Amino acid sequence: MRIAVVGAAGMVGSRVVNEAVGRGHDLIAVFRKEPTAAPPPGVLAVGGDANDPGHMGRLFAGTDAIVAATRPAPGHEDTAVRTTTALLTAAATARTRILVVGGAAPLRNPGHPDRLVLDSPEYVPERFRAIAAASAAQLDACRTHPADWVYLSPPALLEPGLRTGRYRRGTTTLLTTADGASRVSAEDLAVAVLDELENPGGEKHFTIGY
Helix, strand or coil, rough: EEEEEEEECHHHHHHHHHHHHHCCCCEEEEEECCCCCCCCCCCEEEECCCCCCCHHHHHHHHCCEECCCCCCCCCHHHHHHHHHHHHHHHHHHCCCCCECCCCCCCCEEEEEEEEEHHHHHCCCCCCHHHHHHHHHHHHHHCCCCCCEEEEEEEECCCEECCCCCCEEEEEEEECCCCCCCEEEHHHHHHHHHHHHHCCCCCEEEEEEEC
């Protein structure tokens, strides 16, 4: 497959690139600025403005899948919807399926199914509420867009770690372990992203976790 990864310098995007290269796919790694280091074999590194749907649509031409792994900087959470909408529009122009790596906020609380994770302080402390609300709005933007999209909600805790190649997959309820933890490594999230691109599960919104 020829896959475009937007946000290729980020925690998730960089690991998606590595996972995809390891599986033998061709990659277009999109950075905010032209990268200075030479990319690994099989990777075309380009600079691109994720908020410019015309430019991104041209970059996406001829791709088989797109991964949107962008994340707004602190204090700029209100840009998440605009950026996601621009990428959805670019994907629709290219007629390519796009996987949006979002947040856990729009998932259901496993202990209180009538409550979103967004409204659950045990998973979203107040200092993270702005970015959590942005991810919920991001999913709403996907739902109203005609692009061929799928939205991946990570668990409550996503951080660098080991690639085990193992994870559980769910739909719209946060996955937790027996001790109540909700986590996955960024490396295993990348495994789930590539698994979905290679063998789509059929859901528009899904989650993973240990």
